[in-house]
């Protein structure tokens with residue numbers, strides 16, 4: 001039997017419960033269409049609440065044994081899953097290209113990067129350890145108490161990755177959860193589900209005990225709240241929209257959360273910057289995967305005196321981008337669906353109506369929008385504040401450094417920002433004033449490498465990702481006090 005045969009029956013993909021791929025008893029399936037050809041290429045199960053209960057029960061049972069499994073054995077299984085992902089890369093890449101329209105080269109990178117992440121997590125995981133505290137460090141105490149402080153797993157982790165990185169952002173949730181001694185229930189995104197189910201098969205085949213990793217599919221609007229509120233779930237890790245993240249936070253009660261949500265990452269360019277390098281970084285940061293990344297460069301704040309120069313360099317870089325099919329590795333490909341393309345078009349039209357200047361023409365064919373650079377964007381325009389998740393880059397001209405900081409911080413989001421300058425002192429000073437999770441100096445905004453901390457302030461989320469940070473988020477402190 002081929003590696004992925006058991007996860008589907010014709011076009012219908014199954015869900016994974018207690019080590020078995022199954023069709024849902026609901027007989028309801030969700031049709032998936034490829035953004036490339038609008039072709040109905042797959043169906044996923046719409047699981048029922050009762051099936052979710054069975055999944056949760058299986059996860060809990062498996063976790064009870066897994067928490068006592070030696071760390072090095074957990075790590076070995078993770079290495080095996082990573083190896084299986086690499087072995088089966090070609091088929092997974094095909095699915096990523098077809099299902100989410102990811103350019104072939106980026107799809108390959110996503111699979112390999114995920115294997116690296118899993119291997120690194122296995123290595124980091126075997127070094128989970130605690131500390132010993134003595135009572136006499138605290139005033140008025142003798143050394144008659146020892147606190148042995150360790151880390152223990154949380155239980156069942158509900159992991160919800162998004163459509164744009166269905167493999168990598170599944171890996172960044174699943175691997176730390178497992179190595180830390182948790183079980184996982186992965187709720188796949190709807191579009192991106194097939195890719196995520198392929199990912200799960202690598203874990204299933206690696207030999208993790210039945211029930212330790214499960215995958216459920218269905219509409220968030222139907223099963224999302226039920227999953228989030230489920231009493232068996234001990235922790236939720238989610239990447240996606242701010243609106244959904246907020247809903248999860250409201251429903252989650254006392255469950256710990258790791259939420260990675262929207263962004264409106266600003267690139268601030270100063271007079272003393274290397275403008276060629278800045279333009280290259282900005283264009284690659286803004287337009288890779290057609291702008292469908294939470295860390296994409298989503299606005300440029302540029303000092304008036306160099307704005308024309310930078311704009312021309314940006315346009316020259318944008319002209320090099322190839323518009324076309326992800327199969328042929330084009331840079332700009334169809335957006336995930338019609339709503340996404342309509343939204344981007346609306347933002348561009350609003351800016352144009354309010355006086356902004358399109359430096360590259362607006363062209364749309366179905367859901368493919370050619371890259372658009374919009375100059376003279378002002379604070380009255382939606383494009384200055386909304387996250388487009390598409391191939392459009394607004395340039396906002398600013399009069400002073402203070403103006404740039406004010407506009408950067410005026411966003412409801414606080415994921416990342418980039419500062420381009422040769423003056424490191426200035427960069428450090430300004431980075432302190434910008435309210436985001438990460439400031440990049442002389443480089444585009446981006447999440448990786450995947451062991452770096454990744455977090456946002458304000459509406460960009462809560463909690464910190466990154467291998468070690470995720471392991472910490474998926475464990476809690478447990479203290480044992482010895483009284484002598």
Ligand code: G3P
Nearest residue numbers: 164293294295446447448
């Ligand atoms: O949109 C998801 C976010 O995590 C982007 O990651 O690696 O493209 O910066 P990256």
